[in-house]
Amino acid sequence: MDILRTEGLTRQYGVGQAIVTALDHVDLQVERGQFVAIIGASGSGKSTLLHLLGGVDRPDGGKIFVEDVDIATFGEERLAQYRRRKVGLIYQFYNLIPTLSVKKNICLPMLLDNKEPSKERFDDIVRTLGLGDRLEHLPGQLSGGQQQRAAIGRALIYQPAILLADEPTGNLDRKNTEEIISLLKLSNRQYKQTILLVTHDENVALEADRIIKIEDGKIISDKAVRP
Amino acid sequence: MNIIREYSLDQARKNRRTSISIMVAVLIASTFLCALLVFAQSFWNQMVQQEIYIGGDWDAELMDVPADRLGMVRDNAGVKAMFVKGDNQTAFLPEGTALPRLLIQNCDIGYWDAMYEKNMLLRGRIPQAPGEVVVSKDFFLQNPAYGIGDTLAVEIGGGEGSQQKDADSLTIVGELDVSVSSGYEGYLAYGFMEPDELSPDSEVVVYLQMERRGKVYTAVPQIAQAIGLPKDEYGNYPCRYHAALLAWHGVYAPGSFFQSDVPKLFLGLLLAAGASMAVFAYIIRGAFGISAKQKIHQLGILKSVGAGPKQIGRTVIYEACILSVIPILLSMVLGYLFSLGVLSAYSDMTSEVFGSRMEVYFSPAAALMAAVLSFVTVLLAAHGPAKQMSKVLPIEAVRGEQYSISVKKAKSHPVLAKHFGFLGEIAANSVNAGRKLYHTCMMTLSLCMLLAFGFLAAFTVSDISNAQAENRNHFDVNITLRTGERIDGALLAELKAMQGVQGISVYARANCAVWLSGSDQSAEFLQAGGFDAADGYIVERDGRYRVPCVLVGMEQDAYQSVLREAGAEALPETSAIIVNSVAKNPGARDYEAMQETVSYLNLQQGQRVELTEEYSDDVQGDYEFTVDVAAVLTSMPKIGLDPSFYTLPVIVPMEEYYAIIENFSDEMAVYNYRNYVNYAVPDGMDEEIQGEAERICGAYLGSSDYMTSSKTERMRNRGRMTGATMFIVCSLAALFGVVGISSVLSAILNSLGQRRKEFAMFRSVGVDEKGIRRLLGMEGFLLSVRPILIGLPLLIIVCAAQCYIEGVSVVEFLYAFPVWALVAYIILVLFVINAIYMLASKKIRDDVIVAAIKDDTV
Secondary structure, eight states: EEEEEEEEEEEEEEGGGGGGEEEEEEEEEEETOOOEEEOOOOSSSHEEEEHHHHSSSSSEEEEETTEEEGGOOOOOHHHHHHHHHTTTEEETOOOOOOOOOOHHHHHHHHHEEEEOOOHHHHHHHHHHOOOOOGSSSSSGGGHHHHHHHHHHHHHHHHSEEEEESSHHHHHTTTHHHHHHHHHEEEHHHEEEEEEEEEEEEEHHHHTTEEEEEEEEEOOOOEESOOO | OOHHHHHHHHHHHOOOHHHHHHHHHHHHHEEEHHHHHHHHHHHHHHHHHHHHHHOOOEEEEEEEGGGGHHHHOOOOHEEEEEEEEEEEEEHHHHHHOOSEEEEEEEEEEHHHHHHHGGGGGGEEOOOOOOEEEEEEEEHHHHTOOTTTTTTEEEEESSSSSSSOOOEEEEEEEESSSSSOGGOOEEEEEEEEEEEEGGGOOOEEEEEEEEEEEGHHHHHHHHHHHHHOOOOOSSOSEEEEOOHHHHHHHOOOOOOTTTHHHHEEEEEHHHHHHHHHHHHHHHHHHHHHHHHHHHHHHHHHHHTTTTOOHHEEEEEEEHHHHHHHHHHHHHHHHHHHHHHHHHHHHHHHHHHHHHHOOOOOOOOOHHHHHHHHHHHHHHHHHHHHHHHHHHHHHHHOOOOOTTTOOHHHHHHHOHHHHHHHHHHHHHHHHHHHTHHHHHHHHHEEEEHHHHHHHHHHHHHHHHHHHHHHHHHOSSSSEEEEOSSSSOOOOOHHHHHOOTTTTTEEEEEEEEEEEEEEGGGGHHHHHTTTTTTTOOOTSSSTTEEEEEEEEEEEEEEEHHHHHHHHHTTTTOOSSSSSEEEEESSOOOSSSSSHHHEEEEEOOOOOOOEEEEEEEESTTTSSOOOOOEEEEEEEEEOOOOOSSSOTOOOEEEEEHHHHHHHHHTTGGGGGHHHHEEEEEEOOOTTHHHHHHHHHHHHHHHSSSOGGGEEEHHHHHHHHHHHHHHHHHHHHHHHHHHHHHHHHHHHHHHHHHHHHHHTTTHHHHHHHOOHHHHHHHHHHHHHHHHHHHHHHHHHHHHHHHHHHHHHHHHHOOOOHHHHHSSHHHHHHHHHHHOOOOOOOOHHHHHHHOOOOHHHHHOOOOO
């Protein structure tokens, strides 16, 4: 069953003669619980695809169905709610709020809803991420790997159906890269989350169930790595 | 705590530089608004106190009230307090006094407390018991044997017409600065009365303070009706209102709201407050804009994890609230101290002109109002950036694309390229690219320049215009005698005998009108537009035109002299000289063109003219009188009177003048009985002559009954007023300047902070320390000239408009305008911005190249 589907998804940047088509009528289906890697050269449109799916950017054309609802038609408030509750976004440069503690950064999507996570859920995530002794620290006091784990914690806290990771290991060393990928795989297995991972590292991509290759804003290959 | 509030608080704490910049802007804005309200309230208080000082603290006056009805007035639910004056007595003085009697007005304790007479006490005290009196200063002048504390054995006569005299004694307890015409053959005195002891049939004047001041115009006639006072011939009860004081409290007689100056002043205050709020909201908005742009990346993160547009907007609003609390509270103190300093200095400069000092008055209500207005200003300022931030796409915000400095199209700068090479072009393009960032501070500094020098230009032009008008004035010393009755002949004789004067004129004037038909217009006047062109001056009804006239009374000898010059003789009765000329081009800007006159009416010697005192529809009286034209002049004799456009001067001998105006209604008597004495004196003598005139008037009149002025004194006072007003304007402009400089500092730090990498890159490709300095110096210079390039043309337009309106030439203006101050301001702005730029760029110059290039905030 598809959790995510796009039809003719298009995104362009610039005006007049300087228009660049980042995504060109992309059709894509992702089943619930799949771990999908999206690869492609720099500027191929893979991050743009991820941002559109995450609701942080607006398409110029096409539809994005998440659980059969077209998020491209959402107003600003509903789209914000979607970002809070339905997807978790992980960036290459962590993008934590530097003035909030690690604990608050992790709980941020729920705090924005004026909610607190259950203690069991929070403890479970923190234990899995290995951040138990860093919760009251500020992001600036953490290593890159720890910051990325906190960002993953933030993406997981609302138990979203979809995790979108944009080059999450692009700024990490080999050891931290392996740990982060393990965490994503664990999350995929343990919480049955659908994961879309943008990467240019083929070794990382091979950890996924399916690899989609994008070039010039179009999907040029879509292969299942494992059933 | 709500996460958005917590985030905003953390941001306000961590981003100290922008927080301080916002707080400074809010502090100055709320200080300005607080000062504006303190100025307004102090001015209002000054006006109210001044009105109470010169007119007393009462709302309405009931005349001819029988003493047995006083209880009814006092017990009326609408009356807060009642004061009584009356039961007038004549006390015949013992033998040996210069004049034979004291003319005593008795007042109760409430009257002495609330009314103005106590302020005229020169020495001693006010009466506190029956039998005590204060007497006018001329009593002591003419009877030096008497002093305060002396008891006078007098015979008290009753009211007017009473022959009965009772022996009594009066104790003199004080001296009052009042006088009465020598025609009364007595000295003015004030005594004490107990209203309850008045005989029931005596009539008194009652002054009322109302419980609800706003109802005074309806309540007082009802009280008059209730106590049975009769109406006069115009259908009005014998009551009068303290209209000037009531107007300051926002209470107006029906139909007089728009005639009062108070609503206009209030409207002016509202406009000033509104304009200040708008300007400061714009300035503070710039500071919030910079802060929001600095946080754009974080706001993008918040958005990407699910913060809604309202929540993003709220981060800016919360920041505004957090950062405005302390400045607004602090501004209450600063605003008061600023006002105290400015108004004290203003009072020092103007107290001699106004005769009193302005006390600083600041109530909790004004403080609260200032705080509310300041807070509204801050919210208005934050609203724009809040809305802007809430609309940004999360990914654009995360990347910081929305507000990164970028040049879409590089402009060529041949002049800079020629003189400063490649770096000159880079500097120009960088300043151009950061234009939006510097927009607010540049506008603030331009506004500061425009405000200070625009006002200075207005005062300069006004000074030139006043000096020109003064030069055209034939007389150097002017005296106004305003006792409300015919002026003592002995005083006028002494003033006319003044030594050392080259020319003198004495006249009195009263407004009146004449109804004419269209055929009474001269052919020349008709050609120039006639009555129909005088809309607003001449009223047309049923084919008849009401032409305004000024009835001028001249001393007999001067009147005869004018007649002689005109080759005419006085007529036996109601003889009048008419000045039959009218401005040909009343709308002309040029003074000479405006002075050009044509014949006004078809008037001839020997003609009879019928005039009326009803020169306006709201004049109560309708007395009509006729004059016979003894002579027709083509220009106004030089007596120091310059009638308004379309006003027909009708000159009569002084005796005839008084005979006419005694039939006029009392309404304008205070003006109609005024006498104007003007002297032309040799250069440099005007103040000496003025001093002598003061001495003569002071011997006859109370100090409030006359006024003198001279050219030198007027010029000095104008200088003081200009200086004092400029001091206030410059103080306010300085506040704008502080905000401008503070926002320049913040914008420069922010801009250079964003461009660390760019400068490191220049250095990495070989631009040396000197080159970087040159580049930064160029940028600083280009930035500093911007407010001047914006402000200077606007200032020139303002100056040109002022000159055009007042008919002042450019040469005259430039000669009088302090150009040096403008140059000094420009140099100061150039210096300050360049200094800030060079200091702020120190970090960039000291950066380790590789560290700066690696610095990637996204």
